[in-house]
Amino acid sequence: MHNNLYPWQTSLWQSLAGRSQQAHAYLLHGPKGSGKRALAEHFAAFLLCRSPVAQQPCGQCAACKLYAADTHPDLLRLEPEEEGKGILIASVRDLVGRILQTSQQGGRKVIIVEPAEAMTTGSANALLKSLEEPTGSTIFLLISHQFSFLLPTIKSRCVLQVCPLPNAQESIEWLQQQQSELSAEQCQTLLALASGSPLNAQKLFGSDVLAIREQVVSGVKQLFKQQSSPSDLAVAWAKMPQELIFDWFCQWAQLLLRYKITEDDTELGLPDMSVVLKHVAPRAPLTALLETQDWLLEHRQKVLRRVPLRADLLLEGLLVRWQMLLPR
Structure with a gap:
């Protein structure tokens, strides 16, 4: 399994993977385009892996192969049915029902919720009990692009992990590695148009x-x-x-x-x-x-x-x- 982390996430990854005991819920928050989803997906692969090596998923075990094929039965994702819409209470109740079932692979269950702020008050409240008292070895990875929009009750039940944008030099170096034809000045312009996000800058360049x-x-x-x-x-x-x-x-x-x-x-x-x-x-x-x-x-x-x-x-x-x- 390839490493899908970005260069500016090295220290973030060490703080997450290096914990002596994993928490039952994490809230990864920061600006859009800082790579939070990539971090959450890599963390999920690591948590599901049965034989991690040097704080990385091994890429060889059955769990890693299922993850790579996007067919791991114990990796669940909670997202809006349509982009820009809210996460419905019915979707949360369905998820909670699946959490209560036994892990199919006999290991952890990992739940990725993105964007967490898309939960309505009702759907957030429906998730609270599971967040507070997760069943078995269930770990929640919540992703938020607008931290201030989240209910305090959600924030208080998670380990908060800020995911900042890289600095300008890191962003320019990464962009030029992806698009060698870009000059430093063009990179600066793209980054300004993308509010400092190299990932969004790359998308803008492509458009x-x-x-x-x-x-x-x-x-x-x-x-x-x-x-x-x-x-x-x-x-x-x-x-x-x-x-x-x-x-x-x-x-x-x-x-x-x-x-x-x-x-x-x-x-x-x-x-x-x-x-x-x-x-x-x-x-x-x-x-x-x-x-x-x-x-x-x-x-x-x-x-x-x-x-x-x-x-x-x-x-x-x-x-x-x-x-x-x-x-x-």
Whole structure:
């Protein structure tokens, strides 16, 4: 079995695998894209392995082979039925029923719950008794991307393990190992767009985000110079990922407001837009900025919830508002 841990997780792994006695529940929490799921899966393989070697799953025993084939009967996963939805109480009750059954391989049972914050109050309460008094050798591995959303009763029953993002240098080195064609500067840009996560940065690179970003930034500059109209740009951008565009415009609106209030030009985001933002901020009416930010946040939620909207009309509305930030 190959080691599916990331380089920045070495010390995390040692603290988990090196424990003299394993806890009955762990809560792995930290930013999205820090590799928590990989850590949980490797930990599950280790806990199920019948003959660990040097604090690693052996990869040879029957349990390791079942894990590698994704057919281990004592590894259970609790997740939402649809991405972005909650974990239903019926799913938790079904899981609890399976926990009460005897381990099929005669060893531990491992339960992976992700994301733990997707549990409703009812489903979280349904899991509490099992978390507090697990049956046999059952170990829970809860994964949370939004720690503050979890019930205190869930947190108090787990060993808390923070899973931070790697530092910038570690992230750049890892990205360049995965994508040798990337320069350090491109890696820095990708990491900034991915909120510091090298895993998310790699996904963005795979979706051609650098070219999309260049096209959007160029379009904004043309808009302010009246070289392109909102409707022309909206048509050109209609097939781009709407989540990305709204994320960027929300960030730019926030940076405009910050600079307008503080006049601190060290916090203007990536260099590709910093000069534009510095030019626009003093000239944009504060009321228009606040209204634009409110509009962006409201419509970003609609985009994230996949409300059926015509992309070109939505983007045209955004760009008309954006153009009005620079009165003629």
